[in-house]
Amino acid sequence: MEVNDVDDCVYHKFSESKFIFLVLYVDGILLASNEIGLLHETKKFLSKKFEMKDLGDASFVLGIQIHRYRSRGILGLSQKRYINKVLKSLEIKEMQKIPYASAVGSLMYARVCTRPDITFIVGVLGRYLSNPDMNHWKAVKRVIRYLQRTKDYMLTYWRSDKLEIIGYSDSDFDECLDTRRSTSEFIACHQATVQAIWLRNFIAGLRVVNGIKRPLKIYYDNRAVVLNSNNNKSSTKSRHIERKFLIVKERIQSGIISIEHIGTNSMIASAH
Structure with a gap:
């Protein structure tokens, strides 16, 4: 092999x-x-x-349940049992007895496997592992209550004769309540291109798909990033930001990816 x-x-x-x-x-x-x-x-x-x-036949793998709907060409991955187990161990009355890092770590596993919808909040909670306060615990409880309501959600794959990779990148301008700074923008754009190219290379390595449409299309909700990425001007001053900015531009100019603007409301609708 x-x-x-x-x-x-x-x-x-x-x-x-x-x-x-x-x-x-x-x-x-x-x-x-x-x-x-x-x-x-x-x-x-x-x-x-x-x-x-x-x-x-595989039915459970690493706590992930596999659902097959062969007649419809659908494969679903669910962590309902894992989430139920986490909820049982992180009951609200018992929260104070459980280390904050352990609670966030349990959420991280769900995020990585089948629940990308909690990626952002879990990433934020992970910044405070060394010194959380009650506000962070309250935020953890909100995520747990959300998972309780949505534990039947699953990651779904549909059979398709024409595979096309389309990505969405959600930037955040001046939204940090602590510093009023942006927590992404060009960084998010660069990371989205990295993930898209890795996914394309992985699928190509499987050798069961004839080809993937190029360039890879990424929808981005920050108009300034889209405009700057598609022209030859650079207004960034930080060296590490500028390096990522130039990498994105090179990938666009070489035809590997394309970046298009999409409104925040439209992207939320598409994500659901």
């Missing part, structure tokens, strides 16, 4: 039109193939090399 160029935990093997993927995490393995014979052959090979147990 060959390893994916951008993810050392993903392996693939191709035999004419047949293919199989192996995803490895510590001592757990997921196998996915378009041909049942190749799947059994790979299982038999692995069983000879390693002591392992075949658990059949």
Whole structure:
């Protein structure tokens, strides 16, 4: 098997039109193939090399439940059970007994796996791990109550014959209540391009998609960033900001990505 160029935990093997993927995490393995014979052959090979147990069709992986709706071409990833477990251990009456870092860490796992909707708030809460106050605890409780209401949400993938990567980047101007400073803008724009290119390279490395439309389209809600990224002028003064600014411009000029403006309300609607 060959390893994916951008993810050392993903392996693939191709035999004419047949293919199989192996995803490895510590001592757990997921196998996915378009041909049942190749799947059994790979299982038999692995069983000879390693002591392992075949658990059949994957239903739970690392606390993530897999839902399949094959007739509709839909795959859903849910952390409802994990969230219920977190909620039970972080009940409001018990919050004072639980370290703040532990509570935020539990939220971070949900954010990384299936709940990108709590990414921003969990990132903010993570800034105060060393010295949280009651306001930060109250914010944690609000996130927990939100997860209680939305624990049935899942990350959904739809089957498509035409794959196109479209991203959304949400900047924040003068919104920090402590300093009245912006917490992103060009930084968010640069990071969005980094993630988009990684995703494109990962998908290309799978070798089961004919191609991905170029340039990669990213919608951004800050008009000034979009305008500056699409012209040859630079008004930034901080060296690390300017470096990221120039990287974004180079990616646009080389046709790797395109950045378009989108209103905040429109982006929120699209995200839901």
